[in-house]
Amino acid sequence: MVKINININNKAYSEEVGDNTLLVELLRDKLGLTGTHVGCDTSQCGACVIHVDGDSVKSCTVLAAQVHGKDLTTVEGLASEGQLHPIQKSFQNNHALQCGFCTPGLVMSAVDLLKKNSSPSEDEIREWFEGHICRCTGYKNIIKAVQEAITQ
Amino acid sequence: MYNFRYHKAETIETARSLIAQSDDPKILAGGHTLIPTLKQRLSQPSDIIDISSIDELKMITLGDGFVTIGALCTHSDISNSPDIKKNIKGLADLAKQIGDPQVRHKGTIGGSVANADPAADYPAAVLALDGEITTSAENHKATNFFVDMFETSLDSDEIITGIRLKIPNSSTYKKFRNPASGYAMVGVFMARYDNDVKIAVTGASSSAYRMLDVEDSLKSNFNNDIMADVDIDTTNFNDDIHASAKYRGVILKVLLEEAILELK
Numbered sequence: 414m415v416k417i418n419i420n421i422n423n424k425a426y427s428e429e430v431g432d433n434t435l436l437v438e439l440l441r442d443k444l445g446l447t448g449t450h451v452g453c454d455t456s457q458c459g460a461c462v463i464h465v466d467g468d469s470v471k472s473c474t475v476l477a478a479q480v481h482g483k484d485l486t487t488v489e490g491l492a493s494e495g496q497l498h499p500i501q502k503s504f505q506n507n508h509a510l511q512c513g514f515c516t517p518g519l520v521m522s523a524v525d526l527l528k529k530n531s532s533p534s535e536d537e538i539r540e541w542f543e544g545h546i547c548r549c550t551g552y553k554n555i556i557k558a559v560q561e562a563i564t565q
Numbered sequence: 566m567y568n569f570r571y572h573k574a575e576t577i578e579t580a581r582s583l584i585a586q587s588d589d590p591k592i593l594a595g596g597h598t599l600i601p602t603l604k605q606r607l608s609q610p611s612d613i614i615d616i617s618s619i620d621e622l623k624m625i626t627l628g629d630g631f632v633t634i635g636a637l638c639t640h641s642d643i644s645n646s647p648d649i650k651k652n653i654k655g656l657a658d659l660a661k662q663i664g665d666p667q668v669r670h671k672g673t674i675g676g677s678v679a680n681a682d683p684a685a686d687y688p689a690a691v692l693a694l695d696g697e698i699t700t701s702a703e704n705h706k707a708t709n710f711f712v713d714m715f716e717t718s719l720d721s722d723e724i725i726t727g728i729r730l731k732i733p734n735s736s737t738y739k740k741f742r743n744p745a746s747g748y749a750m751v752g753v754f755m756a757r758y759d760n761d762v763k764i765a766v767t768g769a770s771s772s773a774y775r776m777l778d779v780e781d782s783l784k785s786n787f788n789n790d791i792m793a794d795v796d797i798d799t800t801n802f803n804d805d806i807h808a809s810a811k812y813r814g815v816i817l818k819v820l821l822e823e824a825i826l827e828l829k
């Protein structure tokens with residue numbers, strides 16, 4: 414077991430984790446933060462994307478022990494005081510989801526994109542989502558949602 | 566995943582002594598090849614030594630016509646580095662074509678070079694940029710480093726600390742991506758220096774290699790005309806479900822021509 418101290422959504426956690434426990438397993442199974450999903454478990458689908466020290470990463474391909482001392486944000490940490498984050502709101506406005514399974518990861522990636530590039534072109538948005546798979550929407554409304562969020 | 570013991574090494578010295586104390590250790594940098602390999606139970610190390618918090622391996626430094634990239638620089642660090650974009654544009658473009666943005670936030674150049682995947686992108690750049698791989702023990706010339714598929718001249722207790730690359734006058738990386746994995750079916754890195762050209766190929770065979778014959782032709786005449794006389798020997802090329810050896814040969818010829826046209 415490895416002892417780790419981490420910050421998730423501005424709350425401090427001190428946890429004992431297995432040496433080979435994945436970060437996404439810690440989040441979902443131990444801490445109950447089930448907004449982060451596991452789609453493929455092979456770092457291809459992007460459903461498990463969260464932020465570690467401000468960068469979007471795939472939490473299925475990180476060991477829990479690796480994030481000792483780091484700041485994490487999961488999809489649960491986006492809304493504040495009952496108000497959706499602007500990206501969440503624009504996903505809702507644009508019907509950018511159908512089954513919603515891939516949505517938490519896409520929303521986390523979109524937040525990271527707009528933090529790093531405040532006015533991405535359509536090509537840049539599509540390129541940024543290369544590591545995400547959505548089987549329902551055909552991506553059209555997801556792109557529209559990000560474009561709407563740019564203007565806000 | 567099989568069980569292993571996890572250790573975080575805060576210094577290279579600690580990492581080395583942890584390696585010495587372990588039966589079958591593996592070094593974890595970004596983990597974006599190692600962790601998928603562990604998940605598939607393709608590897609069963611006794612100990613995982615996480616070097617990712619050694620900050621001195623995260624620097625990019627410029628000097629005397631060389632760029633030195635710390636082993637723990639991520640693909641994202643490299644593709645966004647103003648120094649790399651300005652001095653070795655081909656390398657910044659290469660790093661941006663690896664995986665996807667989230668993978669690029671974790672995967673490192675040191676990890677990729679140590680792994681020596683025959684379809685990885687960096688080996689082509691390291692060879693064509695007259696690279697030197699600096700480790701905890703010695704310096705390896707890139708030309709002697711990539712031995713075979715997933716095989717390098719690293720000793721089992723050696724840790725890559727940095728990659729030193731000679732700044733070219735101009736450079737480019739041309740890649741034919743596998744549409745599913747994004748790995749290079751064939752990738753060509755071309756660098757131009759004063760009176761010199763260096764070309765290296767990845768993805769085509771069991772490890773990256775220099776194309777000395779084409780380099781020689783281009784040294785005297787940097788023009789795509791020379792391609793008419795280039796005969797690609799595909800005898801040792803990979804021949805698998807992704808592409809036949811012959812097809813890889815055709816792709817290589819096209820990529821070489823594109824690279825020449827860009828740097829002409």
